[in-house]
Amino acid sequence: KEKRPRGWTRINGVSLAQWPGFADDVTVSLNGEKGAQGHGWRTADGRSGPLPNDKLVVSGTGQALVPLVTTSDGRTLAAYRDDNGYYPSLDRLADVEPPTVDPAGPEGEDGGRNMDLHPVILVFEPDLMDNYGLANRQTAMLALDILHAAAVDSGSRAITFDLSLAGLGGRPNLLTLAFEPPFLAATVGLLLTLLAVGWRAFCRFGPPRTAPPSIPPGKTTLVANSAALIRRAGRLHLLTVPFVDALRERLVARLGLRRGAAAEQVDPLIDAHLARLHPDSVPFSIAAAQLAAAHRPADAVRAAQALHTLEKDLA
Secondary structure, eight states: OOOOOOOTOOOOOOOOOOOEEEETOEEEEOTTTSSSSSSEEEEEOOEEESSSSSSSSSSOOOOEEEEEETTTOOOOEEEEEOOBBHHHHHHHHTOOOOOOOOTTOOTTTTEEEEETTTOOOEEEOOGTTTTHTTTTTHHHHHHHHHHHHHHHHHTOOOOOOOOOGGTTTTTTOOHHHHHTTSSSSHHHHHHHHHHHHHHHHHHHHHSSSOOOSSSSOSHHHHHHHHHHHHHHHTOGGGGHHHHHHHHHHHHHHHHTTTTTOOOHHHHHHHHHHHHHHHHTSSOHHHHHHHHHHOOSSSHHHHHOOOOOOHHHHHH
């Protein structure tokens, strides 16, 4: 017996092809291992070639069959039906004398042959057309000649292969496709994930608890955190001069003064404008000098508050 890996393949329910209602007069048979061997295939014009397995050969018999390919002992591997049609190319391939043309014959007929019929070719041995047999060059050329003769006798060079039986060309059902390879694994994984999520949701009691953020949002909180960091670092005196410069730039923009001028030129103008609005207030130049000279946090905070008050008075 032919050896093959255990567990890889299993052949069940195999039967030979039958065509009830279409070709009841044709019988298909398969010789067993003890039967006569095919010893390859051969045609009427003298061509021959090997079969992949001479011990298992499918052949057919019938009264209205014209053999195209046979075995060495005369079994028919491929044939076409003699249905009174006009098939000169197939006749030449089967080494049969084609009918002569009768110009006086009825319209649509050729010497009693029906010109409107298309040939019906029955290939009993699958290894003449499948990949197993087409690996041989002689077998591949034979299959090409049979297809070419059938296309010529049909009146068209076009050849159409019906692969709908293999599932091609149809509209697959998405629900059915999800449970077929190769999508079956993804579908099973998705179902298991949904089951795990559902089980966790079922076992949990109450809404999920979320931890509060480490830094609360908001400008006020951000300023407070920054001030606490500066106070802890002990670097408050380093902010006095930048604070004065930033405040001076805002006042220059608000009063319409020339930007980029030196502090010696801008401060007298700010003092003069402040004196006209609030004569009793502390001049800007003095408050700025006090803040710039402050080293203790209390002095710096006091001078910064004074400058902040001046900015509000000039608003």
